[in-house]
Amino acid sequence: MATLSYKENTLLAYQHKEPEFFPMASDMDTCAPRGVDFIRESICVDGTANDWFGQSWTFEPNIGGANPTPGVHLVKDITKWRDDMIFPDLSVLDWEGYAARDTAHWNREHKLSRVMVGFGLWERMFSVMEFQDALCALLDEPEECYYFFSTVADHKVRLYQYLIKYYKPDILIMHNDYGSSGSMFMSPNSWRELIKPHLQRVINCITDAGVLYEPTAVVTLIQFLERLPICGAPRLIPCIFPTTQKSLKKKLDIKCALSVALTHSIWIRLKQQKRRLENQLTKPLMICSWVAQSGLKTPKRNAIVNDELIRYGSTKYTCKRPDYDSPRTSVLGGNPFVK
Template identity: 35%
Template structure:
């Protein structure tokens, strides 16, 4: 068994005696060929215009722009990407060439899930209103986006072959869900089940990324069969969820990123204390990956140094 195979035990919900760290034990890829957003600004492959925001180190949909003028006109106005026009074997070969498949977990990110894509296309307010005003049309659009996502996952499974796919669809704010659990069940639960099952059909671990507060639907995410969850921010009852579900779900995250790692003027002592807090609470029993999803990465050298002081000590418990 090589090092990568040992590390993957964490995604099988085992205690491998070590806390895998995203910065040291993973090869990460968000392929530029899968143009879900224009990272430096410009158009994505749906025609949505993005604007780079330096303070966020990330692009956002350009304010005042909309790809769809009306939910009822999406069939006429929306053109899905031509996935057959790309040489995926060549693209994947180039974008995975540096992966160390013997010693590291290969990790791919697929952003703009079904909910995120709808509000990228028409704006957040219009997307939320469409759930109430035109629920049938909204569901048909979600289903069409799901079919497209399944084709992208087929490409990932055939050509990229990562160990883990992190599928992004944010459902929460800091202290509440963006929609009621009932609306999530109505529009997104079954499409998400299809995404999970398709991912796992390729032998890829499915990690669901959803920022914010998602505790009201966490049990249902587990029932859908997710292998892992990130970033599980501390607005959720992280320790309670870990104790309850660690034999079924791997927890990648659980750090106080907003109040510590992303805080302006954060001290080295604060960074180290947060590593110890998170590891001591979440590492015992295994099923834990140190994955602090942040805006800034200035804290990383101190984080890694503290990680190696505790990764085996807490991992053995």
């Protein structure tokens, strides 16, 4: 029988130690603070509206989220981004009111708490620019890109200082999709020279306050993932389920934990091959420091995956999960963007 709380058990994974029972993202309280009169890194309303930088977004019902409005981008010339972008005055926001509402049901005694504000430095650039223009800007105007990332980092530092003060989370999450499962969108040198110095400042403002930094990188390229811990010892790297899971574990297990998101593509592949999920969760991966989360498209599929995760995952740890015998749910626990 498990003796640790969800908080104590999950913290072991973040500390690169073996948990008592199989940890899942639903073991933490997670929220993404936002509102039409609050944090607007993108939009949280139906239809089309601007974020607080002035970029137009359109809500997409099929994916349950928003994308930059097609054909409408705030920055058309990277050399003129200072004239185009608006940076918000964070001091006028109702931090106390939103923090009280968003954290009202947090169980701080028994669960770790996480706050997610997506859109890292690179993601902000390709949100306000056409993607191909952003890629070209890295090569054609590296100095302007450097100062763009610096200014966005300044905004992020201010934003996270407010979030830490009022939400008091254990963990802060920031997105940064630097590539696909096959390669990065830029050369490692471009990332190191243009983005890393400013990312370092953002990470430092988080970790210096005693909060864990959790980057989200939708990329499985090992040569990039190896560099992230150097930036400020991030404790966890959520990533698309790696096809090179054994080599990834060998490279990273000492430096950081993994949060493996089981996605729709994994479901389709398993269905086509008529294989069970446990065939994808090899023992070397299951016993390293990782936290599981199901991110499939339908409640039925998530319920199936959650059941598989709990049953098979519990065979690799000292104890079964406390909720092992409880009814399975389809809730995307740990995903603050799913209501």
